[in-house]
Amino acid sequence: xxxxxxxxxxxxxxxxxxxxxxxxxxxxxxxxxxxxxxxxxxxxxxxxxxxxxxxxxxxxxxxxxxxxxxxxxxxxxxxxxxxxxxxxxxxxxxxxxxxxxxxxxxxxxxxxxxxxxxxxxxxxxxxxxxxxxxxxxxxxxxxxxxxxxxxxxxxxxxxxxxxxxxxxxxxxxxxxxxxxxxxxxxxxxxxxxxxxxxxxxxxxxxxxxxxxxxxxxxxxxxxxxxxxxxxxxxxxxxxxxxxxxxxxxxxxxxxxxxxxxxxxxxxxxxxxxxxxxxxxxxxxxxxxxxxxxxxxxxxxxxxxxxxxxxxxxxxxxxxxxxxxxxxxxxxxxxxxxxxxxxxxxxxxxxxxxxxxxxxxxxxxxxxxxxxxxxxxxxxxxxxxxxxxxxxxxxxxxxxxxxxxxxxxxx
Numbered sequence: 001x002x003x004x005x006x007x008x009x010x011x012x013x014x015x016x017x018x019x020x021x022x023x024x025x026x027x028x029x030x031x032x033x034x035x036x037x038x039x040x041x042x043x044x045x046x047x048x049x050x051x052x053x054x055x056x057x058x059x060x061x062x063x064x065x066x067x068x069x070x071x072x073x074x075x076x077x078x079x080x081x082x083x084x085x086x087x088x089x090x091x092x093x094x095x096x097x098x099x100x101x102x103x104x105x106x107x108x109x110x111x112x113x114x115x116x117x118x119x120x121x122x123x124x125x126x127x128x129x130x131x132x133x134x135x136x137x138x139x140x141x142x143x144x145x146x147x148x149x150x151x152x153x154x155x156x157x158x159x160x161x162x163x164x165x166x167x168x169x170x171x172x173x174x175x176x177x178x179x180x181x182x183x184x185x186x187x188x189x190x191x192x193x194x195x196x197x198x199x200x201x202x203x204x205x206x207x208x209x210x211x212x213x214x215x216x217x218x219x220x221x222x223x224x225x226x227x228x229x230x231x232x233x234x235x236x237x238x239x240x241x242x243x244x245x246x247x248x249x250x251x252x253x254x255x256x257x258x259x260x261x262x263x264x265x266x267x268x269x270x271x272x273x274x275x276x277x278x279x280x281x282x283x284x285x286x287x288x289x290x291x292x293x294x295x296x297x298x299x300x301x302x303x304x305x306x307x308x309x310x311x312x313x314x315x316x317x318x319x320x321x322x323x324x325x326x327x328x329x330x331x332x333x334x335x336x337x338x339x340x341x342x343x344x345x346x347x348x349x350x351x352x353x354x355x356x357x358x359x360x361x362x363x364x365x366x367x368x369x370x371x372x373x374x375x376x377x378x379x380x381x382x383x384x385x386x387x388x389x390x391x392x393x394x395x396x397x398x399x400x401x402x403x404x405x406x407x408x409x410x
Contacts, residue, residue, distance in 0.1 A: 005391035009384065013266060020273045027276045033095060034287030034361075035226050037235045040095035044222040045108065047088045054131065056088050056216065063207045064216045065090050067172065068107050081285065090218065095285075100225065108218040113208065114171045115159075123159045123168065126209070128152065134209040136202045139194065144202035146193040148209060153189030160186045172208055238291055245295070246272075249302055257309045259399040260385060264305040267381035271301050275372045279365075289362035297369025300344065301377040308333040308382070309400070316402045323389050325400075330382055337378060341370045 035042055047056055047064055065082050072080035072094060081093040092107060113126030133149035150156045159168070160182050169179040180193045197205070250268070253261035275297065279286065312329030320328065344366070351363035397407060 005387050006393065009387045009391060012384070012387075016266070016270055020269065023277070024273060027273075027280050031276065031280055032283065032285045033235065034285045034290070035093055035095040035224075036288045037232075037238075037286065038095040039226050039232070040093070041100050041104070041223065041225040042091070042093045043104065043107070043220055043224075044085075045090045045092065045218040046221045047090060047216040047218055050127075050217055057132070057210075058087070059207050059210060060216055061088065061090070063210070064218070068092060068218075070175065071106055071109075071173070072103070089221070093285075104220075108220065112171075112173055116169045116171055117163055118166055118169075123163070124150070124155070128155065129209060132210055134206045136199070136206050137192075143194070144197045144199045146197075146202055146206050146209070148191050148193060150189045150191075153187065156189055156191070157185060157187050160184070160191075170205070170209070177208060178205060234288060238288065242291070242295065246298070249298070253302070253305065256401060257305075258401045259388065260305075260309045260312070260401075263381055263384045263388065264302070264309070264377070266384065267305065267377045268298065268301055270380060271373055271376040272298065274376060275369055278368055278372060282368075284364070285361070287361050289359070290365040293362045293365035294369060296366060297373055300341065300370060301373040303340075304337045304373060304377045305381060307337055308378075313400060313402050316397045316400060317406050319407055322395060322397065322400070326385060326389055334378070338374075341374060345370055 045068075047061055049056060061084050065084050068090060069080055069082040072082070072092070083091050085091055094103070114122045115124040117123050128150055130149040130151055135147045137145050137147055139145050163182045164185060165182065167179040167181050170177045178193065178195060180195055193205070246268075250265045253264045253268075255261070257264065275294065284290075308330060311333040312325050315325035315328045316322065348363040348367040348370075352360050352367070355363060397404070
């Protein structure tokens with residue numbers, strides 16, 4: 001026996017399982033759960049302009065989505081998920097909500113842009129500005145500034161006369177965005193907002209002003225509500241089913257493939273741990289479709305091991321040595337495994353780009369599960385098997401589930 005390789009194998013497995021034992025509780029407790037597992041609600045809004053006949057620009061839709069997210073955050077909601085879809089739709093997913101009706105009423109209100117004096121008086125509102133009239137420019141020192149245009153130049157003149165040398169604060173709902181000072185009386189309906197803005201801050205302020213000039217109202221198109229108890233029940237049942245399925249899979253691998261089945265069990269457990277770590281680092285939200293993709297990934301991970309071990313068994317039956325069978329079987333199975341995984345990744349990419357919501361979550365989880373499976377159940381599993389065979393512990397074909405009577409003489 002090769003003692004060094006045996007020690008290396010033991011150390012690698014010990015380090016991996018120690019890492020799993022130490023980090024798994026934190027991973028499991030910190031992964032975000034979707035509303036179908038935690039309870040909450042999902043709403044699909046259709047955006048429409050308050051003034052009939054006005055266009056809905058991409059910028060206005062994005063700003064409206066950002067406003068909805070800010071309102072949810074202000075209401076104390078933890079990590080709301082707000083995304084735009086198509087040219088006029090906004091999808092909102094919020095998990096762990098108790099005051100659903102109140103929050104829904106807050107979210108669908110049009111964003112209110114106001115310009116206020118030092119005493120809080122509303123001097124102007126978003127509809128006083130020309131739609132799309134706000135633009136980002138640069139002054140002589142290359143500092144970002146925002147050019148704005150108003151519809152009523154006479155009204156703007158009266159406001160600037162009243163607040164000369166005083167701040168005219170810009171508010172979105174009740175949040176102050178900026179408070180530029182009125183430097184002079186403006187008579188032509190145009191003005192420049194300057195300050196210590198970065199380019200990104202200037203762009204955000206421009207988009208907010210343009211949104212206020214063309215506010216959008218939101219109409220609920222689709223609503224799904226999941227109670228906290230129902231979500232917890234779904235989670236408990238899913239976890240229970242996953243544990244039972246995992247135990248049966250590991251037992252199958254041990255019975256059918258003997259020593260390689262042990263290696264497969266180690267690589268599959270490692271695969272689950274690494275995939276949980278990837279989801280945690282990505283700050284991904286775990287949903288029921290995501291768990292379905294997770295389970296499908298486990299199935300493909302087992303399939304990769306089965307393909308490899310069956311090829312190795314075929315080589316052993318032909319009379320080759322264990323090491324030669326490993327090399328030939330691994331080489332012959334690698335292309336089959338990669339081809340199968342690449343076609344599944346391609347299908348996942350199509351689902352991700354053409355699908356929405358839960359379908360995208362399923363596709364993304366599936367893609368990452370396959371990539372992790374290649375690392376753990378192809379490369380890592382093969383490395384452990386090579387160490388095991390080269391240590392001269394596993395010399396007999398019986399250790400691989402091949403009987404002596406099945407071996408053909410060369």
